Amino acid sequence: MEAWNAAAPDWMLRAPENVQDLFYKLFKCFLYDGRWRMYLSGLKNTLLLTLFALLLGVVLGVVISLIRVTWDKTHEEMRPGLGKVLLGTANAISKVYLTVIRGTPVVVQIMIMFFVIFASSRNKLLVGSLSFGINSGAYVAEIIRSGIMSIDAGQMEAGRSLGFGYVPTMRYVILPQAFKNVLPALGNEFITLLKETAVVGYIGLSDLTYAGNTVGGITYEYLFPLLAVAAVYLILVMIFSGLVGRLERRLRTSER
Amino acid sequence: MNDDFIIRAENVQKHFGRGKIKALDGVSADIRRGEVVVIIGPSGSGKSTFLRCLNLLEIPTGGRILFEGSDITDRKSNINRYRQKMGMVFQHFNLFPHMTVLKNMTLAPMKLLGKSRAEAEAKAMSLLERVGLADRAGAYPAQLSGGQKQRIAIVRALCMDPEVMLFDEPTSALDPEMVGEVLEVMKQLAREGMTMVVVTHEMGFAREVGSRVLFMDEGKIMEENVPEELFAHPKSERLQSFLSKVL
Numbered sequence: 142m143e144a145w146n147a148a149a150p151d152w153m154l155r156a157p158e159n160v161q162d163l164f165y166k167l168f169k170c171f172l173y174d175g176r177w178r179m180y181l182s183g184l185k186n187t188l189l190l191t192l193f194a195l196l197l198g199v200v201l202g203v204v205i206s207l208i209r210v211t212w213d214k215t216h217e218e219m220r221p222g223l224g225k226v227l228l229g230t231a232n233a234i235s236k237v238y239l240t241v242i243r244g245t246p247v248v249v250q251i252m253i254m255f256f257v258i259f260a261s262s263r264n265k266l267l268v269g270s271l272s273f274g275i276n277s278g279a280y281v282a283e284i285i286r287s288g289i290m291s292i293d294a295g296q297m298e299a300g301r302s303l304g305f306g307y308v309p310t311m312r313y314v315i316l317p318q319a320f321k322n323v324l325p326a327l328g329n330e331f332i333t334l335l336k337e338t339a340v341v342g343y344i345g346l347s348d349l350t351y352a353g354n355t356v357g358g359i360t361y362e363y364l365f366p367l368l369a370v371a372a373v374y375l376i377l378v379m380i381f382s383g384l385v386g387r388l389e390r391r392l393r394t395s396e397r
Numbered sequence: 398m399n400d401d402f403i404i405r406a407e408n409v410q411k412h413f414g415r416g417k418i419k420a421l422d423g424v425s426a427d428i429r430r431g432e433v434v435v436i437i438g439p440s441g442s443g444k445s446t447f448l449r450c451l452n453l454l455e456i457p458t459g460g461r462i463l464f465e466g467s468d469i470t471d472r473k474s475n476i477n478r479y480r481q482k483m484g485m486v487f488q489h490f491n492l493f494p495h496m497t498v499l500k501n502m503t504l505a506p507m508k509l510l511g512k513s514r515a516e517a518e519a520k521a522m523s524l525l526e527r528v529g530l531a532d533r534a535g536a537y538p539a540q541l542s543g544g545q546k547q548r549i550a551i552v553r554a555l556c557m558d559p560e561v562m563l564f565d566e567p568t569s570a571l572d573p574e575m576v577g578e579v580l581e582v583m584k585q586l587a588r589e590g591m592t593m594v595v596v597t598h599e600m601g602f603a604r605e606v607g608s609r610v611l612f613m614d615e616g617k618i619m620e621e622n623v624p625e626e627l628f629a630h631p632k633s634e635r636l637q638s639f640l641s642k643v644l
Contacts, residue, residue, distance in 0.1 A: 218456055220472055298454055299491035303505040303557060304481030313504060317495050394537075 144173055170365040176356055180366075183352030184373060190269050190348060191335045197274025198334065202281025205235045207311070209282070210289045215307070235282070242279035248340045250276055255344040265346035269338070277334050284326045288319035321392045328385035332378050339374075349373060403465060403561050403592055404428040404451055410459035411446055411616075420446045421457070422616035428561065433593045435603040435624070438613035439639060444596045447613065448565050451594065452476075452483045465560070481509060484554030488566040490546040492538040492553070498525070499534040502553045510557070517556070524552040528582050544575030548582050561592040568599055600643060604628060612636045 145165050146154070153164050171177050212232035219225045242250070251272040259268045292315050300310030339350040347355070353370035357363035404427070411421040421443045428434055428451075436444045449455040451462060453469060453476050462470050469479050493501050502524070503517035512520075525531040528548045538546055547567055554562060564583065568576045580602050587593060587606040597603065603610050603624055610627045612620040612635075620627065620636050628644075631637045 293489075293491075295487060295489055295491040296493065299485075299487065299493070301477075302452060302454065302480055302483070302485035302487075303554070304477050304509050305505065306477050309508065313508070314493055318493075321495065 145169070148172075166360075166362050166365060169360050170356055170362055171369070179347070179352040179356060180349065180369065180373075183347055183349040186266060186341075186346060187335075187338055187349040188377075189266060190273065190338045190341060190346070191331075193266075193270035194273035194277055194334060194338070195331060197270065198277030198281050198330075201274065201278025202285055205238065205278065205282035206285035206289065208232055208235050209286055211307070239279050239282065242276055243283075247273070247276045247337055248343055251341065251344055265341075265344055269341045269344065269346050273334060273338055273341075276337075277330065280330050280333075281327065284323050284330060285319065287326075288323035289315060291322055292318050321389075324385065324389050324392065328382065328389075331385075332381060335377060335381070336374060401430045402427040402463075403430055404594075405463040406447070406451065406460070407463070408460040409447065409450055409457045409462065411443070411450060411455060412458045419616050421450065423460070424613075424616070424618055425460075426611060426618065426621075428592060428594055430592055431590050432608045433587045433595065433606050434609050434611060435607040436594065436596045436611045436613060437598070437600070437603060437639075438619075442613045443616040444611075444613045445565055446616075448563055448594060448596045451563060452480050452485060454485075481505075481557055482560045484557060484559035484562040486547070486550050486554055486562065486564045486567050488570050490538075490543075490550045490570075492546055492550055494538050497535050497537055498530070498541075498549055501538070501549065502556045505553075506556050521552070521556055524555055525549075527585075528552055542575060543571045544578045547571065547575075547579045551579075551582055551586070555586075561594065562586065564593065564595040564597065566596050566598070568597065598643065600628070600640075612639070614639070 142165075145168055148168065149164070153161060156164070169176075171180075208228070208231045212228055216225065216229065216232075219228075251269060254272040255262075255265070255268050259271075262268055296314050296318070297310055300314040301307070305313070338348060341348050342351040342354065345351075349370055353366040356366040360366075406424055406426045409421055409424045410419070412419050424443070424447050426434070426447075436448065438444045446455055450457050453462070457470060460470070461468050464479050464483070467474060467479075469476060492498075493504070496504065499518060499521055502521035503512075503514065506512045506517040506520065507514060522531060522534065525534055528551070530545060530548060530552075533541060533545065533549075538549070541549065551562075551567075567583070568579050571579060576599070580599060583593070583595070583602070584606050595602070595607075607624045610622060610624045611618050612627065612631075612633075614635050620631065620633050627636070628640065631640055
């Protein structure tokens with residue numbers, strides 16, 4: 142309170158009591174003791190965590206979906222041999238991965254990662270990114286797989302009939318179309334990922350949500366910190382949706 | 398017999414469900430250079446399956462396919478190399494919808510034959526000129542009519558300079574008024590000496606440009622003759638009843 146009396150301009154101290162009270166709460170939630178820095182470093186952690194998880198998720202998702210699709214489409218006509226054994230094994234591993242990751246809560250996964258598998262590591266950001274990336278990868282894989290399967294079989298046949306192998310046909314013909322079809326679903330998955338990182342506080346990484354919660358705990362004033370945190374997530378999601386929408390419109394030029 | 402055959406099919410079989418369904422039951426045929434072989438027959442007779450076996454889009458469960466003397470059904474052969482020389486046109490066109498007409502036509506020559514963009518585009522434009530679609534080079538497939546799409550699909554295959562062209566019911570998915578423009582392109586191609594294998598229901602086309610007609614039914618070639626003979630004096634009962642329905 143002394144800090145407030147010292148910092149507040151005169152006109153604020155002269156304002157009616159309830160208005161002054163509001164200003165005082167805002168002051169102690171965001172300004173006093175440099176608390177805005179907690180939100181800022183929390184935001185930085187949330188963004189870094191989302192970015193790393195997103196990159197890992199996309200890479201994992203593309204690889205897993207290609208393994209699954211290639212196996213499903215070709216294993217009946219593939220000649221027996223090492224290649225088939227390897228692809229079959231990769232496919233089986235992928236299926237287990239998808240089942241386990243999609244079948245358990247992400248909070249449990251990060252806790253297992255942090256407290257069990259990487260119990261000796263104190264790098265919470267790294268373990269968090271790894272956990273969310275592995276988690277997101279499973280969903281991205283199924284999204285991309287659905288996109289590839291939505292492409293008419295005639296497209297693969299046309300590519301092959303021109304003399305392209307399986308992989309180049311995927312690359313030049315199938316994947317660009319599949320990507321365009323699943324962009325809305327991918328955008329949705331990324332938004333979900335951004336918001337899901339809020340549970341990283343379970344392993345004590347101070348992300349945006351954690352910052353809001355901490356300030357609330359110090360000041361006994363939860364309303365403003367949590368509203369502010371919610372507003373930041375909302376703004377981030379809106380920016381992101383806008384970017385995805387733009388990309389969608391750009392890719393849609395070929396449809397008419 | 399002329400030995401200059403491009404494709405020789407020897408006792409080709411295609412069985413589904415462990416031999417219960419015999420889509421192809423021992424089909425043998427030679428496609429000689431410069432010939433236009435037309436395959437006719439009722440639906441389900443295996444004519445499309447046979448055509449698709451020629452470039453291994455369908456893998457035969459028995460028999461051999463020789464392309465210019467080499468066995469392409471041999472597991473060790475590189476089918477992608479042979480397919481470059483066998484153009485294929487599909488019933489549903491199968492143009493790449495995310496690319497312009499020009500890109501559709503230049504993709505394979507640039508990536509597979511190592512042509513420069515300028516080279517590939519020059520070739521594509523001259524082919525588009527020939528089918529009267531040069532002004533649509535920048536269009537996307539969704540902006541074209543069915544007949545235009547099929548003509549593009551034909552010249553896309555021609556961009557690879559194939560030795561033989563396979564047509565899988567190229568006019569079956571077209572509105573009636575667009576069939577003519579596609580057949581005209583095919584006739585022009587035949588006149589220029591392109592070797593063609595055509596699965597079709599267009600008896601007029603078979604009669605006019607076919608050098609030989611194969612009649613298929615129940616996975617076998619039932620009758621084979623020059624078009625004048627085959628249409629005027631069908632020998633088998635199956636062909637007689639088929640012709641009475643379609644002519």
